[in-house]
Every structure is written in C-alpha cells, then in structure tokens.
Amino acid sequence: MAKESSLKNMVSTLFIVCLVSSTLLGGVYAITKEPIEAAAIAKTNSSISQVVPAFDNDPSADVFTKEFDGNSYKIYPAKKGGEIVGYAVETFSTNGFGGRIVIMVGFNLDGTIFNTSVLSHSETPGLGDKMVEGKSTFSVQFKGKNPADFKMSVKKDGGDVDAITASTITSRAFCGALESAYEVYKLCVQIQTNKENGNE
Amino acid sequence: MSKLSLLTSGIIKNNPTFVLVLGMCPTLATTTSAINGFGMGVATLFVLTMSNIVISLVATQVPDKVRIPVYIVVIAAFVTILQLLMQAFTPGLYATLGIFIPLIVVNCIVLGRAEAYASKNSVTDSAMDGIGSGIGFTLALTVIGLVREILGSASIFGVKFMDSDGILAFVLAPGAFIVLGYLMVLFNKLKSKIS
Numbered sequence: 001m002a003k004e005s006s007l008k009n010m011v012s013t014l015f016i017v018c019l020v021s022s023t024l025l026g027g028v029y030a031i032t033k034e035p036i037e038a039a040a041i042a043k044t045n046s047s048i049s050q051v052v053p054a055f056d057n058d059p060s061a062d063v064f065t066k067e068f069d070g071n072s073y074k075i076y077p078a079k080k081g082g083e084i085v086g087y088a089v090e091t092f093s094t095n096g097f098g099g100r101i102v103i104m105v106g107f108n109l110d111g112t113i114f115n116t117s118v119l120s121h122s123e124t125p126g127l128g129d130k131m132v133e134g135k136s137t138f139s140v141q142f143k144g145k146n147p148a149d150f151k152m153s154v155k156k157d158g159g160d161v162d163a164i165t166a167s168t169i170t171s172r173a174f175c176g177a178l179e180s181a182y183e184v185y186k187l188c189v190q191i192q193t194n195k196e197n198g199n200e
Numbered sequence: 201m202s203k204l205s206l207l208t209s210g211i212i213k214n215n216p217t218f219v220l221v222l223g224m225c226p227t228l229a230t231t232t233s234a235i236n237g238f239g240m241g242v243a244t245l246f247v248l249t250m251s252n253i254v255i256s257l258v259a260t261q262v263p264d265k266v267r268i269p270v271y272i273v274v275i276a277a278f279v280t281i282l283q284l285l286m287q288a289f290t291p292g293l294y295a296t297l298g299i300f301i302p303l304i305v306v307n308c309i310v311l312g313r314a315e316a317y318a319s320k321n322s323v324t325d326s327a328m329d330g331i332g333s334g335i336g337f338t339l340a341l342t343v344i345g346l347v348r349e350i351l352g353s354a355s356i357f358g359v360k361f362m363d364s365d366g367i368l369a370f371v372l373a374p375g376a377f378i379v380l381g382y383l384m385v386l387f388n389k390l391k392s393k394i395s
Contacts, residue, residue, distance in 0.1 A: 005265035013262055017270050021277035028281045035288035043291060125232050126352065126371040 044076075044104075050133075051106025051115040052078040052086035059088060066184050073184045078106075086114055087188055091181035093173040098122035101131075101173050105181040111189070112146045116178070128170035138164050138171070147182040203328055210332025212394070217340035217380075218387040222308040227341060228376040230300050234357050237345025239297050241338025245331070246282055247304050251275045252318040252330035259319040271314045272305070279304045309337060340383075347379050 003009050041060050048059050059076035066073050076088040086109060092102045101121040106114040116139050118132045130136035141162055152175045153159030154168060163171035216222050223244075230240040254274050262270050283301045286294040294301075304310065313333055318326040349355055352370030354362040369375045 003261060003263045005263040009263045010266045014266055014269060014273075017258075017273050021273050025277055025280055028284050032284040032288035036284070039288060039291040043295075124372065126365070126368045 047104045047117040047119060048076050048078065048088045048106070050117045051104050052076075052088050053080075053106075053108065053114060055080050055085055066187050068180060068184045068187060071180075073180070075184065075188055077188075085109065087185055089181040089184050090119070091177045091184065093177035093180075095169070095173040095176055096121060096123055097128050097167070097169045097173075098124065101170075101177060103174070103177045103181070105178055105185075107182075107185045109189075110146070111148060111182075111185070112144050113142045113178070114144075116142055123167070123170050128164070128167045130164045130167065131170055131174050136164065138162070138174075142178065147179065152179045152182070203324070206325060206328040207332040207335075210329060210334070211336040211339065212391060214333070215336040215340060215387070216309045216312075216333050217337060217344075218384050219391070220309075220312070221384075222312055223310075223337065224380075226300055226303055226307060227344065228373065228380065229303075230297065231341055231345040231348055231376060231379075232371050233349045233353065233355075234342055234346040236296055237341035237343075238338060239293055240300060241334070241341040243282060243286075243297065243301060244304055244307060244309065244337050245334025247275065247278045247307075248310050248313060248334045248337075249327060249330035250278045251310055252313055252326040253323055254278075255314045256318040256321060256323045256326035267319065268311075268315075271311060271319075275310050275314070276305045309333060344376070344379055344383060347383065348375055351375070351379075 003013070044060055045058075049055070055078035057079040059078055062077050062079070063074055064077075066075055074090040076090070077084050078086045078088060086106055088104055088106045090102065090104055092100055094100050099122050101123070102119040104117045104119055106116070108114050116133065121129065121131070123129045123131065131138050133139045151159040152161065154161045154163040154171050154175060156163065156168060157172070159175065161171065161175055210216070214220055217227055226240055226244070231237040251271070251274050255271055258270070279302060282304075286301065287298075313329060317329050321329070346356065348370045349357075350366075352366045352368065352375055354360060354364050354366040367375075370379065
C-alpha cells in the first residue's frame with residue numbers, strides 16, 4: 001500500500017507536495033491580488049463616505065499621512081468641486097478591552113465631528129461592540145460635537161461622554177482615539193491656514 | 201456501504217460536533233450568531249471535501265512516516281486558497297469570519313477524516329464522507345448559533361424579533377458551553393430513539 005519510509009521517498013514526497021501546493025497558492029494569489037485590493041479600497045471609501053459631508057473626489061487617491069505622538073495617521077481629504085469640505089482621519093487606540101480599535105473619524109471644516117465609523121475591533125460581543133454605529137446610541141452622541149469644547153472623556157473621569165454600560169474601558173479607548181484624531185485634524189488645518197496665508 | 205449512507209453517517213451517526221466532539225475551537229468561538237456558524241460550517245465543508253479528495257488520491261504514494269506533514273500541507277493550501285478567494289469576492293463575510301478561517305487548518309475534523317477515512321478509501325467514497333461530515337458540522341454550528349442568537353441577542357439570522365438585548369451570557373463563552381452541552385444531550389437522545 002503506502003510506499004516504504006526510506007529517506008529518499010520521504011524527502012521526494014514532501015518536496016513534490018510542497019512544490020505543487022506553493023505553485024497553486026502562487027497562482028491563486030496572483031488572480032485574487034487585484035480584487036482584494038479593490039475590495040479594501042471600496043471598504044475604506046464607503047466608511048469615508050459615512051463620516052464626511054458629500055464629496056466628489058476619490059479620497060483614497062488624495063490620502064496623506066501625518067505624524068502625531070510618534071504614530072502616523074492616514075488622512076483622507078473630502079473635496080467637492082475642488083474645495084475641501086472635510087477630513088476623514090483614520091485613528092486608533094491600543095487600549096481597548098480586546099486590543100486595537102481602529103476608527104474612521106470625519107471632521108467638518110469648523111472642527112466639529114461629522115460622524116464616526118469603527119473599522120476594526122476585537123471588543124466583547126454584546127458589551128464593548130456597542131460602540132459600533134447602529135448597535136447602540138453611544139456613537140451618536142459625538143455627532144456635531146467639537147472636541148475643543150466637548151470634553152472627550154467618560155463622565156466617570158470628569159468628561160462629557162456617556163459611557164457604554166459595563167464597557168468603560170472600551171468607551172475610554174474610543175474617546176482616546178477620537179482625541180488623537182482631533183489633534184491630527186488640527187495639524188492638517190494649521191497647514192491649510194498656513195497655505196492660505198502664504199497665498200495672500 | 202451505499203453512497204447515501206456514507207453521506208448521512210457524517211450528519212447523524214458520526215456527527216463531528218455532537219457525536220465525535222471534534223473541532224470544538226471553531227464550534228465555540230464562531231457560533232455567536234446563526235449566520236456566523238453557517239459561514240464557518242460552509243468554509244469547513246469546502247476544505248474538508250477538497251482535502252479528502254486530494255488525500256485519498258495521493259495516499260498510496262505517501263510514505264507512512266511523513267503522512268501527517270503531507271496532509272497538513274494539503275489542508276493548509278486549501279485553507280489559504282479559500283481565505284484569498286473570500287477576501288477577494290466576499291469581503292463582507294470575510295470581515296466577520298476572517299480571523300477564524302486560518303483555524304480550519306488545525307481543525308481536528310479535517311485531519312481526523314483525512315487520517316481515519318480518506319487515506320484508506322476510494323476517491324468518491326472520501327468525497328461523500330467529506331461532504332457528509334461537512335454538512336453535519338454546518339448543521340451543528342448553525343443550530344448552536346441560532347440558539348445562542350435567539351437567547352443572547354433576541355434575533356434570528358440577524359433579524360430582531362424582540363426589542364431587547366437578550367441574555368448576554370449566551371453571546372459570551374459560557375453560553376457556548378451551556379448551549380453545546382444541552383444540544384448534545386438532545387441530539388443523542390433523538391439519535392438513540394431513531395436507531
């Protein structure tokens with residue numbers, strides 16, 4: 001039945017199996033590379049369109065990065081007719097209950113938050129995942145708030161944010177992510193005003 | 201054994217979840233909702249069938265001492281192919297199941313069927329066995345997911361039937377064990393009545 005387990009047989013069998021498998025995988029990778037990239041861009045674009053006012057450019061094409069506090073953040077400018085109408089900042093916090101939380105935060109030009117969208121997280125289902133838009137009213141409270149006069153921390157810590165019941169850690173992480181997004185946003189706006197001043 | 205009984209054996213007599221109690225990690229981790237359980241089941245069904253077919257084809261050419269590494273390479277290749285295909289063509293499903301897909305490689309059912317069945321039987325029998333076990337696994341996961349979703353989230357296949365949060369414990373890990381235990385009792389009771 002099975003071949004004898006001699007060294008030659010074993011090595012050659014493993015070699016052939018690995019060769020065939022890796023060739024196959026290489027082929028599938030080449031075929032799926034483009035659709036995977038397209039799907040990732042479509043996902044980013046759809047979350048951007050949720051968090052900033054209506055736009056007509058391709059924010060993924062205009063993306064730029066900003067350094068803040070030792071981390072780099074991706075910023076997607078939303079433009080309508082060439083004019084910037086808002087910025088979507090891809091921000092994150094590593095202080096979630098289940099680790100990293102990535103959130104897309106959209107700002108109007110006056111610094112108010114237009115909307116937020118959670119891109120990825122590993123919070124507890126039924127508790128921490130209520131921060132995801134549509135699962136509870138938690139994320140709604142940030143709409144239209146300006147972090148300059150809205151204290152971005154939970155009420156327990158003396159801030160203005162209603163935390164999710166039984167998920168204070170998640171709520172804190174969410175606020176932290178929004179806080180850094182606002183700092184990054186301020187950096188962008190500064191550059192923008194500097195440019196405008198320079199043009200005058 | 202007839203082809204049909206090969207198929208039903210995996211669903212009832214040798215149900216991977218309720219009778220063999222194999223592959224508990226994905227069973228407990230992914231069944232927070234009926235749709236997640238179903239998706240995981242179908243993904244495993246695909247890998248199980250394909251690896252059973254390939255392994256029954258190559259079994260006679262593989263020396264005994266390296267058979268496990270060979271099976272694992274075959275299984276891992278199919279899992280990676282599945283992962284790439286899902287990422288490319290069903291990004292929505294991939295977003296919810298993505299982190300569990302690589303776990304199929306170490307799912308005991310897949311290696312178990314390869315070692316216990318596919319390596320000793322013909323290609324068609326192995327394929328039928330793979331499909332049968334896969335369907336059994338999918339049914340089990342969907343039912344567990346459905347029960348946990350009804351109790352834990354007050355919804356069925358993502359549709360809320362009651363304006364309430366449900367019993368949180370059933371969405372979390374303890375609920376998985378409780379539901380699995382009770383369903384196992386129920387399943388074996390029904391099974392003994394049939395036979």
